[in-house]
Amino acid sequence: MRLLVIGGTRFVGRHVVDAALAAGHEVTLFHRGGADDPFPQAEHRHGDRDGDLAVLAEGEWDATIDVCAYVPRQVRALGDALGLSGGRGGRYVLVSSVSVYADADGPGATEDAPLAVLEDEDTEEVTGETYGGLKALCEYAAVEVFGTSTLVVRPTYVVGPYDPTGRYTYWVQRFARGGEVVAVGPREQPMQVVDGRDLGAFVVRLVEDGASGAVHVAGPRSPYTVEDLLEETRAAVAPAGTSITWLDGAAAAAAGVTPADLPLWHGPDLDWLGAVDPAAAFARGFAPRPVGDTAADVLAESGVTPVPDGTGFSPEREAELIALAESL
Numbered sequence: 001m002r003l004l005v006i007g008g009t010r011f012v013g014r015h016v017v018d019a020a021l022a023a024g025h026e027v028t029l030f031h032r033g034g035a036d037d038p039f040p041q042a043e044h045r046h047g048d049r050d051g052d053l054a055v056l057a058e059g060e061w062d063a064t065i066d067v068c069a070y071v072p073r074q075v076r077a078l079g080d081a082l083g084l085s086g087g088r089g090g091r092y093v094l095v096s097s098v099s100v101y102a103d104a105d106g107p108g109a110t111e112d113a114p115l116a117v118l119e120d121e122d123t124e125e126v127t128g129e130t131y132g133g134l135k136a137l138c139e140y141a142a143v144e145v146f147g148t149s150t151l152v153v154r155p156t157y158v159v160g161p162y163d164p165t166g167r168y169t170y171w172v173q174r175f176a177r178g179g180e181v182v183a184v185g186p187r188e189q190p191m192q193v194v195d196g197r198d199l200g201a202f203v204v205r206l207v208e209d210g211a212s213g214a215v216h217v218a219g220p221r222s223p224y225t226v227e228d229l230l231e232e233t234r235a236a237v238a239p240a241g242t243s244i245t246w247l248d249g250a251a252a253a254a255a256g257v258t259p260a261d262l263p264l265w266h267g268p269d270l271d272w273l274g275a276v277d278p279a280a281a282f283a284r285g286f287a288p289r290p291v292g293d294t295a296a297d298v299l300a301e302s303g304v305t306p307v308p309d310g311t312g313f314s315p316e317r318e319a320e321l322i323a324l325a326e327s328l
């Protein structure tokens with residue numbers, strides 16, 4: 001198939017392109033570009049989607065996979081650039097997010113749950129507050145412009161090699177150092193992740209299958225908690241003798257810990273956005289690898305999977321919080 005990927009060089013898109021090339025598809029990447037563009041075997045068209053889509057004036061594709069739309073204007077402008085109803089782009093695939101929902105319904109939330117509504121639908125400011133509502137508006141714009149053949153992919157936390165966020169990589173690196181590792185409760189917080197490589201392969205499979213509609217991409221299949229995730233990660237990468245000390249969430253909050261301080265911590269209360277119902281994806285052939293395999297690969301590929309400075313606890317802060325946990 002001829003596939004146009006909008007984005008495709010960083011993390012999620014990079015894995016989509018990798019999977020598409022491995023499956024023998026012809027791939028065109030549209031992005032701003034730079035000296036270090038990956039995928040020399042693919043065609044690159046350079047432009048800024050915020051106003052400079054002229055390089056898409058020529059060409060025809062079977063599907064367009066849009067990995068970097070954050071506001072609905074970007075979806076509409078892309079549709080215009082690809083001809084009537086975006087027709088030269090073929091089937092439109094929007095990489096959206098499980099953050100689109102109005103309420104955190106928890107592990108039972110299916111793809112038809114109501115979507116978030118923004119107070120100001122004209123905002124283009126992407127923040128933690130507006131991200132999900134803006135992605136929901138992108139989804140509506142996608143169907144409006146490209147029609148009902150549109151495929152909307154809603155991933156949960158994406159992890160694995162090339163992840164620039166450090167969110168999961170922090171935990172892999174921390175466990176690999178060994179010793180006593182502090183984690184903050186509630187340990188039964190529902191949690192799902194998807195390895196970027198499994199997401200990329202599944203997106204390509206859905207495109208090959210001609211899928212449309214919305215689908216979660218989250219695993220594992222059975223209910224999973226943050227404790228399960230950390231234990232599986234520890235088992236995969238930690239030296240013998242590494243232990244986890246759980247600090248009560250309310251005590252951590254009282255000691256000044258905020259969700260910004262600790263990756264994957266949602267605060268002291270259970271947050272049901274951590275999990276959605278992934279049944280539809282599994283029914284369509286989603287086959288995620290075990291999280292432990294992802295952990296081992298993240299460690300092996302630490303050169304391309306950096307943890308941004310300031311992510312997680314410093315050794316001193318961790319020692320303080322362990323002392324606090326032990327005093328309770």
Ligand SMILES: NC(=O)c1ccc[n+]([C@@H]2O[C@H](COP(=O)([O-])OP(=O)(O)OC[C@H]3O[C@@H](n4cnc5c(N)ncnc54)[C@H](OP(=O)(O)O)[C@@H]3O)[C@@H](O)[C@H]2O)c1
Pocket residue numbers: 006007008009010011012013014015030031032033034047048049050067068069095096097098154155156157158159
């Ligand atoms: N990470 C998660 O946990 C998670 C969870 C759920 C959903 N998602 C969704 O997954 C996607 C994340 O994608 P990613 O960043 O990893 O994807 P990516 O496609 O690998 O990287 C972003 C791409 O967009 C290009 N780009 C950025 N701004 C552009 C512009 N103005 N014009 C043209 N190209 C532009 C960048 O290339 P240049 O710099 O060369 O332009 C790069 O190729 C997002 O849609 C996000 O909402 C992520």
